[in-house]
Amino acid sequence: MTTAHVTCPLCEATCGLEVTLDANQQVTRVKGDDNDVFSRGYICPKGASLGALHHDPDRLTAPLLKRDGEFVEVSWQEAYDEIDRRLPPILEEHGRDAVAVYAGNPGVHNIALTLYGRVLYKALGTKNFYSATSVDQLPKHYSSGTMFGDPLAIPVPDLDRTRHLLILGANPLVSNGSLMTAPDIRGRLRGIRERGGKIVVVDPRRTRTAQFADEHHAIRPGTDALLLFALVNVLFAENRARPRKLEAHLNGLDDVRELARPFTPEAVAQRTGIDADEIRRLARELAEADNAVVYGRIGTTTQTFGTVASWLVDVLNVLTGNLDEPGGAMFPLAACQPTGNRRPFAVGRWHSRVRGLPEVVGELPVATLADEIETPGDGQVRALITVSGNPCLSTPNAGRLSEALKGLDFMISVDVYLNETSRQADVILPGPSPLERPHFDLAFYQLSVRNVANWTPATLPSKLPQEWETMLRLTGIVTGQGPEADVEALDDFVAADVARRAKLEVTRDRTGPARLVDLMLRAGPYDVTLADLEAAPHGMDFGPLKPRIPEVLCTASGRIELAPATIVADVPRLREELAKPEDDGLVLIGRRHLSSNNSWMHNLKPLVRGGNRCTVLIHPADATRLGLTDGALASVTSRAGKLEVPVEVTDEVRPGVVSIPHGWGHDADGSRTRVARANPGVNSNLVADETLLDVPSGTTVLNGIPVEVAPV
């Protein structure tokens, strides 16, 4: 028996796990690592399935090449030769934008794909870069970029010290935290109660977090920006807006006061479904708490006013004096810092060809990927590289995108499964299991409620190449060096660039992600190296979050822009929305389950047992009105499409709202995920309408989609 200590790479919580292997290198047990400096033994069902993922017989073990419509296993050389034969001619004939990239969420949990994916994308030079970010979180990057000058400077709730937590559109007891790295959410929320604090949840559904909270307000989907503006209005009207020390670092305070004027509690009460007196009480309690924080997540970002809502969350944190204060919303200081000069945030440096949607953080909204593939003309997308992504399940109007992919001249998927998307590829390049590669949570320590770091070496050897080598091989091909490009030389080149920007000497004793992480640690704030982390298998703790203003700000003014022009420009649209007559039709929202990880872990038996969770939740009053009964089949129809799903009648959702979980729909011909296919569920993105957008960021509305529901 051997034991390895690893950081779980499956979600943002970064739990430390203890993995036991027998003499045949079979995983016999996965448990929480009691000595992990951050998670202290916490584990969830997904982490416990790490062994099942490693041993999943459906995981690909060799490259696949499509010949006469059928996939066959080939050598890596054959796979790269095929790519070299077909991809460069498209680039030469039609230009760099003719090749699009879609990067999925698991890539952010994979240090090789995070660090070397960007090398490939830069070498490719396409403006058609898409990712899961524009499915669910781009509005938050947008608001941080415009307010603080850095789209990655996202303040997180200082969960371990706050005494008042107002949560909007988030269910951290099930998601385990999102844009907020915090293992053992239940323990941390319990800590708030033990300190005499309070938790308030605003959500159209009585989620598990709402049940745990002291208060739950069942808001109408898509109206969070109205509620948040009303809270701002009350703070100004009652002279409770006190940014305190932040006042010296603020621009735009008076602008926000004026913008909030029309949004009185009375004006928004009916639209939000929350009583005006309750809104006043929420604002007063927020202002009066010793320290308080507002946290908004998926329900606030994936809606018609996602950017305005994301902005107002931090406006409230500023106005209550809780931004950058212990117990409030704070900026983590990760051990690995981005190297090089920081430049003020800019959006719209280019626009999508067909719909003119703006670039944000270097990417275009995936809501328009199908347009770019389908629409002929200069710059048409003719080839696609998907990297750890399943956009045929996870992006809006997935049915249309699936059809559009059939029109591509060439498609490559870097993926561990033959799934609903990669089945459409011409070549699939698999990668090692999470236990066969090193791990470091570069992205999530930037969002951590405590400053920590943990390096995990590969537990087991891999028969497959590491994905950083795959990325460099593809880089060699798109830069004209062919499949025989010298990967070592390319890696040296990448490391030299990181070292130059960090003003360090490049090192030769390591290669791949280990060398880059070591360089970034050396350039970071804690005087640690990778060797220090290697000597600390339970992680290193750098202490609680500390105030970082003004050093964290990267705006042109060097101040917090409380009223950024491009967000303020969207406020008239919100005022128009408020003036519109109310629509009493049904709207669809999403939901998560603890045992589900978006679209990609449904092939593991431990995570799909317990019956079909993919149901449409509907309030008893709506069910009676529509003639729907528990367990019967209903059709759900939107402008984008139609699906059929079993009904679950429950007062968990408010009247007027129905809810379907995302990530399901594993019934596509040609996918090779046997457990998922036996538990397919339905794809909620078949009815997600790619034309309904949060205007500034181009993020699609996934919470608040108008639908009709009827018995089948």
Ligand code: SF4
């Ligand atoms: S909460 Fe996230 S990081 Fe922790 S064990 Fe579960 S999946 Fe892994």
